[in-house]
Amino acid sequence: MRRVISLLLFITIFIGIFSGCSEQENKENLLRIAVDVDLSSMDQNIATDGLSFEAIAGTIEGLYNNDKDGKLIPAIAKEYEMSKDGLVYTFKLRSDVKWSNGDKVTASDFVFAWRRLLDPDTASEYNFIGEVAGVKNAAKVVEGKVKKEELGIKAEDDTTLIIELDRPVPYFLSLMAFPTFFPLNEKFVTEKGENYALDAENLLANGPFKMKSWKKGYGFILEKNKDYYDAKNVSVDGLDYKVIKDNQTAALKYDNNELDVVKLSAELVDKYKSNQAYTQYAAGYIWYVTPNNKTELFSNLNARKAIQHAINKQHIVDKILNDGSIVADYIVPKDLAIGPDQKDFRENSGTFSEYDKELAVEYWDKAKKELGKSEFKVEFLFDDSETIKKTAEFIQAELETNLPGLKVELKSQPKKNRIDLMTDGDYEIGLTRWGPDYADPLTYLDLFLTDVINNYPNYTDKEYDKLVKSSANELSGDAKARWDAMISAEEILLDKGAAIVPLYQTGYSYLVNPKVKGIEDHTVGTPFIYRNVEVNN
Amino acid sequence: MIKYILNRIVLSFLTLLIILSVLFMLLEFMPGSPFNDEKLKIEQKELLYKKYGLDKPIHERFVIYLKNVVVKGDFGVSYAIEKNVPVTKILKDRMPISIRLGIQALIFGTLIGIILAFISAIYKNTIWDSITTVIAIVGISIPSFVFAIGLSYYLGYKLPKLLHFSLFPLTYDIDNVFKSSILPTIALSMFVIATVARFMRTELVEVLGSEYILLAEAKGLNSKKVIFRHAFRNAVIPVITVLGPLTVGLMTGSLVIERIFTIPGIGDLLVTAISVNDFNIVIAISFFYSMFYIAVVLIVDILYGLIDPRIRIAKGEQ
Numbered sequence: 001m002r003r004v005i006s007l008l009l010f011i012t013i014f015i016g017i018f019s020g021c022s023e024q025e026n027k028e029n030l031l032r033i034a035v036d037v038d039l040s041s042m043d044q045n046i047a048t049d050g051l052s053f054e055a056i057a058g059t060i061e062g063l064y065n066n067d068k069d070g071k072l073i074p075a076i077a078k079e080y081e082m083s084k085d086g087l088v089y090t091f092k093l094r095s096d097v098k099w100s101n102g103d104k105v106t107a108s109d110f111v112f113a114w115r116r117l118l119d120p121d122t123a124s125e126y127n128f129i130g131e132v133a134g135v136k137n138a139a140k141v142v143e144g145k146v147k148k149e150e151l152g153i154k155a156e157d158d159t160t161l162i163i164e165l166d167r168p169v170p171y172f173l174s175l176m177a178f179p180t181f182f183p184l185n186e187k188f189v190t191e192k193g194e195n196y197a198l199d200a201e202n203l204l205a206n207g208p209f210k211m212k213s214w215k216k217g218y219g220f221i222l223e224k225n226k227d228y229y230d231a232k233n234v235s236v237d238g239l240d241y242k243v244i245k246d247n248q249t250a251a252l253k254y255d256n257n258e259l260d261v262v263k264l265s266a267e268l269v270d271k272y273k274s275n276q277a278y279t280q281y282a283a284g285y286i287w288y289v290t291p292n293n294k295t296e297l298f299s300n301l302n303a304r305k306a307i308q309h310a311i312n313k314q315h316i317v318d319k320i321l322n323d324g325s326i327v328a329d330y331i332v333p334k335d336l337a338i339g340p341d342q343k344d345f346r347e348n349s350g351t352f353s354e355y356d357k358e359l360a361v362e363y364w365d366k367a368k369k370e371l372g373k374s375e376f377k378v379e380f381l382f383d384d385s386e387t388i389k390k391t392a393e394f395i396q397a398e399l400e401t402n403l404p405g406l407k408v409e410l411k412s413q414p415k416k417n418r419i420d421l422m423t424d425g426d427y428e429i430g431l432t433r434w435g436p437d438y439a440d441p442l443t444y445l446d447l448f449l450t451d452v453i454n455n456y457p458n459y460t461d462k463e464y465d466k467l468v469k470s471s472a473n474e475l476s477g478d479a480k481a482r483w484d485a486m487i488s489a490e491e492i493l494l495d496k497g498a499a500i501v502p503l504y505q506t507g508y509s510y511l512v513n514p515k516v517k518g519i520e521d522h523t524v525g526t527p528f529i530y531r532n533v534e535v536n537n
Numbered sequence: 538m539i540k541y542i543l544n545r546i547v548l549s550f551l552t553l554l555i556i557l558s559v560l561f562m563l564l565e566f567m568p569g570s571p572f573n574d575e576k577l578k579i580e581q582k583e584l585l586y587k588k589y590g591l592d593k594p595i596h597e598r599f600v601i602y603l604k605n606v607v608v609k610g611d612f613g614v615s616y617a618i619e620k621n622v623p624v625t626k627i628l629k630d631r632m633p634i635s636i637r638l639g640i641q642a643l644i645f646g647t648l649i650g651i652i653l654a655f656i657s658a659i660y661k662n663t664i665w666d667s668i669t670t671v672i673a674i675v676g677i678s679i680p681s682f683v684f685a686i687g688l689s690y691y692l693g694y695k696l697p698k699l700l701h702f703s704l705f706p707l708t709y710d711i712d713n714v715f716k717s718s719i720l721p722t723i724a725l726s727m728f729v730i731a732t733v734a735r736f737m738r739t740e741l742v743e744v745l746g747s748e749y750i751l752l753a754e755a756k757g758l759n760s761k762k763v764i765f766r767h768a769f770r771n772a773v774i775p776v777i778t779v780l781g782p783l784t785v786g787l788m789t790g791s792l793v794i795e796r797i798f799t800i801p802g803i804g805d806l807l808v809t810a811i812s813v814n815d816f817n818i819v820i821a822i823s824f825f826y827s828m829f830y831i832a833v834v835l836i837v838d839i840l841y842g843l844i845d846p847r848i849r850i851a852k853g854e855q
Contacts, residue, residue: 038809041620123588125572128581143580198622216619216630217801218711244708244799245809252694253707414568419575437576453578 029237029535030221031516033261034250038243039220042211043197044179045117045124050527053179057526058222058239059205062182063091063110063161064173066529068520070338070439072173076105076183076206077161086168086476091161096229099185100205107155109183115141115148116189117180126180132438133181134169168476171337171440178438178525208234208531219243235534251511260513260535266322266387269509277511280324284333284436284523286444289395289501290422290456291429297376298429298457302367304498307429308353309360310402311395317504320390324507329354332441332490333505335523340479345441349487352494353501357402364403377407381421381430384412391503392431422456432456433506436524441486442472443524448493448500459499464492542839549831556827557606557820561599564816571616571814589616612824613817618809624821628803632825635795635802637714639787641722646729647780651773653730654737658745659764669734676731682793685724689797693720709800721798725790729783736779740772781837785830 041047044056063077077091097105116122118130118141130138136152152164165172175181185204192202200214208230209222223238225231244250247265251272254262264272272278291298291307298304313327326334329351337345368374382392389412396408408429413421421427434454436443445468446452450460467489475482493499512519515536520529572585586592590601605611612624619627657669693707710717744750745768753763788804795805803822810818 038618040618043620046620120584121588123581123584125577125581125585127584128576128578142584194621198619215711215801216627217806218709218799242708242799243801245796245805246799249689249708249797249799252690256694256697256703256707258707416568416570434575454575 029235029537030240031236031238031261031530031533031535032240032242032259034242034244034253034259034263036243036245036247036250036263038217039214039241041197042203042214044182044184045113045122045126046197047179048125053526054528055211055220055222055241056179056182057207058209058530059203059207059211059225060179060182061097061207062179063093063176065531066177066439066520066522066525068518068532070335070522071342072177075177077176080173087165089163089165089172090156091163093159093161094229095159097206098227098229099188100210100225100227101185101188103185103187104158105183105185105206106158107161108158109185110161110181111153111155112186112189113182113184114153115151116184118142118151119148120144124180129175129178129180129437132169133172133175134165134167136164136166138166167473170471170476170479170482171438171442174337174439209239212238217243234531236530239530254511254513260516261519262511264323264509264511269322269324272509272511275511276514279510279512281508281510281521282324282326282333282335282523283506283508283527284336285433285506286328286331286333287391287431287433287503287506288328288331289429289503290432291500292425292427292456292458293460293499294425294458295378295428297367297371297378300367300371301498302363302370304501306360306364306367306403307399308494308498308501309356309363311398311501311503312355313503314355316391316394320387320394321504324509325504326507328502328505330490331494331500331502332444332486333436333523336436336443337439337441339483341483345483345486348483349490350495352491353498360402361404364406368405374405375407376405377409378428379409379411381411381413381418381427383415383418383431385415388431395431423453425458430456431503439524441490442468445486445489445493446472457499459493459497461492461497461499464489464497467492538843545835545838549835552831553824553828554603557603557824558599560820560823561602564819565595567814567816571816589614606824612821615815615818617813617815618806618818624817627806627818628821628825631801631803631806634800635788635791635804638718638721638725638791638795638800638802639784641718642725642787643729643780643784645722646726646783647733647776649726650730650733651737651776653734654741654772655764657734657738658741661742669738673731673734673738676727677735679727681724681727681790682797684727685721685794685797688720688724707798709798717798718800721791721794721800724797725787725794728786728790732779732783733776737772737776740775741768744768744772778837778840781833785826785833788826788829 035051037049037051039051039055040049041052042056044060047053047056061075063075064072065075067073076093076097078094079092081090082088093107095104099105114130114135117124118127118138120142127142130142137146137150140146141148141151154162156162188204189196195202197203200211200220203211205211205225208225208228210225212221212223214220219240219242221238221240224234224236228234242259244253247263247268250259250262251264251268253259254277289307289311291304293299293304317325317327330346330349332345332349334346335344339345339348380392380396382388392410392412396410399406399408418430422430422432434444434447447454448457448459448464449455449468450465467485471482471485471489475485494502517534517536518532520532521527522529572582583592590598602613605613610625615622615624615627653669653672657666660666689707692705696705697703705720706713706717708717709721750763750767753767791802792804792808795802796808803825806818807822810822
């Protein structure tokens with residue numbers, strides 16, 4: 001027995017020696033960030049997810065940046081000129097911007113990067129954005145109908161970039177802050193070939209940070225780029241990203257002062273809600289109930305209005321999600337787009353489809369009378385994931401309780417199948433979402449144009465189509481009129497047409513060390529920008 | 538004997554080929570795609586499919602895939618987790634981490650298991666015996682991830698608060714691999730400890746009651762020598778045979794442990810790959826697991842053949 005005990009003692013001592021004292025200290029002035037997904041790509045033409053865009057925007061800068069409110073501020077572009085017809089943009093570039101290999105950032109770096117983005121061989125999942133931006137021949141290049149050299153972008157000299165558009169695009173400039181449109185160093189990218197952006201060594205930076213190390217599945221470090229033209233205003237030494245997929249573990253590490261920024265999952269929110277570090281950020285996704293306007297029941301306007309008012313959204317946000325999401329009585333998200341008056345779109349637009357049981361019953365009675373029936377049965381389609389299922393069950397209960405005579409059957413499907421069914425119009429009512437592609441209300445309003453593929457409710461309204469199309473085209477020159485048109489369009493969609501039932505705008509709950517200031521969050525493009533972050537140790 | 542071994546190796550390769558085909562087909566019929574369905578237009582999907590060769594008919598793709606795997610050892614590229622990175626490169630980075638963890642757990646678990654077995658065999662039917670039996674039962678019946686969460690919370694989180702310095706890091710630390718792999722190793726080895734302890738105890742009790750032990754004692758050897766020189770050697774042989782399947786169990790056990798301790802190994806990678814439909818990674822890792830399993834079974838079978846001629850002859854003549 002003594003032997004056993006002494007062996008155990010030996011093991012304990014052995015472990016003790018190897019462990020030693022190692023209180024985690026933040027020696028360098030690093031911002032320590034936990035992320036719950038792997039960094040999937042540092043190639044701006046391949047990346048599709050928020051974290052990738054965040055890391056790319058940390059290391060590469062484009063023509064413009066967003067400030068903390070989402071307003072555009074010049075980056076590599078010093079100034080621009082737009083032709084009268086809004087079809088030609090001429091950018092003057094800064095001449096003091098350098099890549100981390102010493103090369104100058106020139107106009108031709110943009111030309112190369114844009115051609116690469118739209119090249120069918122690249123098969124970028126974001127190549128549609130060229131057409132969204134209205135760049136001349138963008139769609140044709142993607143389809144392989146014309147050569148990529150015919151794309152409407154050219155470098156007149158090192159500091160002059162000229163971009164031609166097919167049509168005036170009012171939100172064109174705001175797209176220039178989107179990482180997909182950032183420049184690339186042709187020599188470097190060509191030389192690296194297939195290995196470009198696969199490792200820290202195969203990357204170049206021209207922005208506030210550059211990649212120091214990238215340990216796949218473990219984390220990556222972006223260190224301050226001393227050659228950045230605005231380096232004097234970058235106050236942290238770098239960003240230390242750690243991949244921690246379990247939010248609970250990440251929160252414990254926050255408690256141990258091993259991390260500064262940690263995302264919370266819903267079940268952790270209650271524990272940390274009163275913590276000084278608790279922070280909520282808005283995201284751009286809108287979840288909505290889409291009734292198929294072509295079915296017998298939902299072709300009736302009053303029936304659609306009834307469901308608009310019958311669902312207690314606050315309950316979904318507080319009790320089911322509990323993650324920082326907010327009730328949405330609108331389709332164009334909050335904090336997405338800033339109007340000509342420098343105010344958020346939501347400040348000037350209305351709210352629709354608020355929860356109101358009595359109003360719902362009123363509409364419901366009218367609908368029943370008009371349809372000449374008092375019993376209805378519908379099938380509710382949704383994705384087969386846990387939270388969505390809970391939401392769907394709650395909506396089922398709400399509709400059945402608040403609208404007497406309505407029977408709701410649940411039908412869950414894998415996401416892909418659900419999307420296929422909705423695209424084919426082969427459903428009655430369902431739950432779906434949309435995320436913004438660019439900082440303009442059109443990224444949402446576009447969806448509900450007649451015969452658009454993502455128009456799941458099969459909504460059609462001539463006036464709506466006219467307003468949305470004109471704000472994409474002929475109203476481009478008149479910012480005020482255009483904004484008003486979009487505000488009216490949203491009202492038609494949700495109030496007059498009652499096409500859909502918006503539920504909530506997604507949000508995130510985070511723990512952010514109170515010593516950290518200056519994290520800039522955005523609902524579109526790059527989710528977090530750390531350029532101006534300060535850590536006051 | 539050589540004929541038997543060759544025979545088995547050929548069969549193993551055939552089995553692997555069948556497994557690869559089944560994996561390929563299964564994932565072919567899975568719903569969902571690694572690309573963002575909602576936003577992609579039909580033309581874009583076509584471009585992507587063309588780029589990755591997914592536009593070809595299934596039988597053609599299957600042949601190409603098999604050829605790439607068998608001839609070049611190429612498992613394609615990742616579609617989602619690390620876009621466009623060859624799967625073999627991803628695995629090369631992560632495999633050693635998982636293997637190291639597995640080996641650590643195996644060694645640690647076997648050692649502790651043997652110690653426990655000795656305690657309970659020597660002090661049979663005493664309180665020590667009961668305690669080790671309870672440990673063994675607990676180790677078998679509680680899943681390893683429960684241990685993992687417990688260990689990470691109490692030793693990784695609570696203990697540093699008490700001691701004011703951290704003995705065991707909460708998560709895997711690439712700059713301090715040994716120290717940060719202690720907790721996951723312990724969590725992972727619980728099942729090994731329990732299995733080895735139970736097996737070994739039964740064997741030891743049997744051996745200790747046998748006549749040659751009586752002889753050894755009769756000729757005046759002290760109990761230390763009896764146990765270590767005579768009993769141990771005989772009792773440990775059956776344990777070696779269970780180590781094979783246990784090793785395989787460790788690989789699958791590490792799926793959740795890796796996530797809890799944020800270890801960038803292949804277990805965690807497989808979980809992520811399944812949830813984001815990164816098909817090539819799913820196939821490759823499942824394939825490696827199968828290969829590993831088959832190799833272990835093969836080695837065990839060959840060892841059996843070496844130890845027991847009856848098995849060899851019976852199988853060889855088939």
